[in-house]
Amino acid sequence: MYPGTHAATAPDRVAAQLLDTGEQLTYGTLEEQSVRLANVLRDAGLRRGDVVALLTDNDLRAFVVFWAALRTGCYITSINHNLAPEEVAYIVDDSGATALIVSANKAEVAEKVLAATPNVRLRLAFGGAVGGFDSYEDVLAAASDVAPADQPHGMPMLYSSGTTGRPKGVRPALPDAQITDVGDPMMALLVKSFGMTPDTVYLSPAPLYHAAPLRWCAAVQAGGGTVLVQRKFDAEGCLGAIQEHRVTHAQFVPTMFVRMLQLPDEVRSGYDVSSLKLAVHAAAPCPVEVKQRMIDWWGPILVEYYGATEGNTMTMVDSPTWLRKPGTVGKPAIGVLHVCDDEGRELPVGEDGAVFVEREGIVFTYHNDPEKTKAGQHPDHENWTTLGDIGHVDDDGFLFLTDRKAFMIISGGVNIYPQETENVLALHPAVHDVAVIGLPDPEMGEYVAAFVQPQQGVVTGPDLEAEIITFVKSRIASYKAPKAVRFVDSLPRTETGKLVKGELKRGVLAAEGG
Template sequence: MTHPGAHAAQNPDKIAAILAETGERVTYAELEERSVRLANVLREAGLRPGDVVALLSENNLRVFEVYWAAMRSGLYVTAINHNLVAEEAGYIVADSGAAALVVSAGKADVAKAVLATGVRPGLLLSYDGPVDGFGSYEEALASASDVAPADQPHGAPMLYSSGTTGRPKGVRPPLPPVPFTEIGDPLVGLIGQAFGVGPDTVYLTPAPIYHAAPLRWCGAVHAHGGTVVMLRRFDAAAALDAIARHRVTHAQFVPTMFVRMLHLPQEQRDAADVSSLRVAVHAAAPCPVDVKQAMIDWWGPILVEYYAGTEGNGLTMTDSATWLTKPGTVGRPLLGVLHICDDDGRELPTGEIGTVYVERETVPFEYHNDPEKTKAAQHPEHETWTTLGDIGYVDGDGFLFLTDRKSFMIISGGVNIYPQETENALALHPAVHDVAVIGLPDPEMGERVTAFVQPRAGVATGPELEQEIIAFVKSRIAGYKAPRSVRFVEDLPRTETGKLVKGELRARYATT
């Protein structure tokens, strides 16, 4: 059984999803009916296989209705980071070619601002309240047929990953060549076999649902007939409470969440009931060895780590017992074959550091509207070998260790931040002569966004200018991309051709 309808037929009252903070819940019967009705709304509006449904929402149970409506209609679903400003969100709606935009009333300001940019998909729906310019989601579903279409091709997520040039790029996988009633996402089989997900699974998702892992994992849990427990936002104490209250069996975190839970008072940690947990999954960013060891000491050897990306080109995994024998590894491949290559594409011997490529039988993805970026992610001689730009090595037992990023992408709290976008936002600030943005080590967030500013001649620097610069960035791009701090310097290391030497900058300031 691979979709809500199959589970609704056998156990209609089983809970498919719960919103932890409010207790709101949706059964499999409700999820099936609402996704069928929305699928009929989308079809009536003229959407056809390969079209895109864009979704702008906070963590909300309606997300799963939109997801499954797209999956059963041969559509792509593009979940948009709801922290983006209107121009950024509007770019994704336009670039994806979205034929429909579904929004939460909780994000009305951004939704209305997107329309004000001139971006206007053919179908506009809002749920949980009115939004100017949008039709009522609830009324549309109420008037739609509850009979599933006879033809239900399989859809797929098409999510956006930020680009180094400041514009995010859509990761567009091929649509599965099977009907909706069959497994179309390899993750469904993988999490069943490797992570023990099944009908008795209670899965806690504390991260924003617009990210690839939370959205796809929740969908895969539903495919197996499990129950998803969603947090509106992560809070260390609330996560522990949800685990105890709902008897969570599986949960997924990023390392920053581990750090915040470890920072809770010892008596609060000791009182937390995590006895129901069978698997604690973590990914999205490197986990410091000491942090992971502390979590294993607290929760037991139930941590399972994987390495993958929005692109879905491969996946490695390691359990706690294995990791303890090889601290720092991200595991061996479950999906794809690893190759470590030098800058010219030559495969390197075991233990040598180079670019990590994953081999698949076919090309696993393309970057939407960016064939050059797609080509750059492929090996120069083997297009089915693709890379996420990570650098690492494979040991003699086939375990992957990551050592760096080819680009100087910043990973802060499990979120990828590309410094070029922040640098671009600051380029026209009247006080800035030159700027470089890098990630510096941070004990809680993994890395913190730090701006190095060479001020214009005669400009007085100090705390007031620092706060002005940070506020300036936040007014132009999403706040989480803004620098946490600004350091004023006399000059920045550049080559004769004007290229920033960020390696030198990081080496100079990494320990300060």
């Protein structure tokens, strides 16, 4: 369950390749470099339970740092490289990191972080010089390539994407295991459930700082497969990579599906995607019609899961099951589901409420934030935890997500979940991207407002606004349709496709003096 196993038998097999440059990392090199870096960490005084922070764009050396930290018994905290210096410094400081490894591509941010992170005692930079950091390449070249006899298993300590506030760190308990053992239960689940083998060719078009891409890539390497990394998602480039490299597994978010479906028919049909055995998607609810079109195009190979950085649950559903139950995110592979009202009382089957997950003996905590930890727990059951999502289960125990509680709009006393409206709007031919939020209304409390990024070349104005509103009303209840449509050049999204609605709403209210 770690790359050294495969380095011993197939050192020249490619563990990872950066598609943009063709650069490759073999299992032999990954093993040697992660051993050297692990020795550097130990020589710097890092031990089991310490934290290694990583700030980089999509770079193959991220995997070296990941496995070096894990084989030292450390936590690895990969940081969103798009954050401002003060936000990066907050995570480094909050995590308690004593080692910070950065890419020279992020030199400007890294240098500004130095003064605000006094607890960091090991600073390394790869790919070029960064002021205040030692050369990663020089330090590794001078380090021992002999693996220590004791290699306690570390874990990822990752921060949530922070779409509704400041990022929250999740610090899991360290396993009582060596790196050669099965120490990370989530990684073991991914390898077992999704068939990661030496024949796996996995396409990762998402940022490696995010929990899902990082852990999925690590799971592929634990299983001995090859990871193909894109620096940034490109719809047609993704199809080209699948065809050229005969990709067997890939992971997407619904926004990526929409972008591929928006390509002209002749472009989409020009690529051979028959090598795909499994197309996994998560991160946000996928509109039913979007998923149906993807299955019509790629076949019944889509597998959806619902989970989060917190790791409190993971539901899964394959295409044949989903086709029988459109819209479901599946049954839990981890934990027991409970749907509760605002007072914590369990609701009957079919009723929407807060989704809690019960896990015996396991409670996730937000690092250094007992208030947020408490807010994520059921009032009467400490080991029932919630991510803030609203949904219901059906008679067969399948979960259907409605939206996040924080995004709910209350208009005239009626609860409106913007995800449902967004799902409809995403299918309008003039819409490239969309976000729906509630804005203040003196009579109704809030009204439904849609922010639309139009397709290139589309003429916007009152006629298109009316057309879009009518389009929504023809598909769902009128009260869920936007009262107003505003056309924008772009919308705030994370690199994993999540809408940062808090940022959008704050900007609108500030501009309007609300």
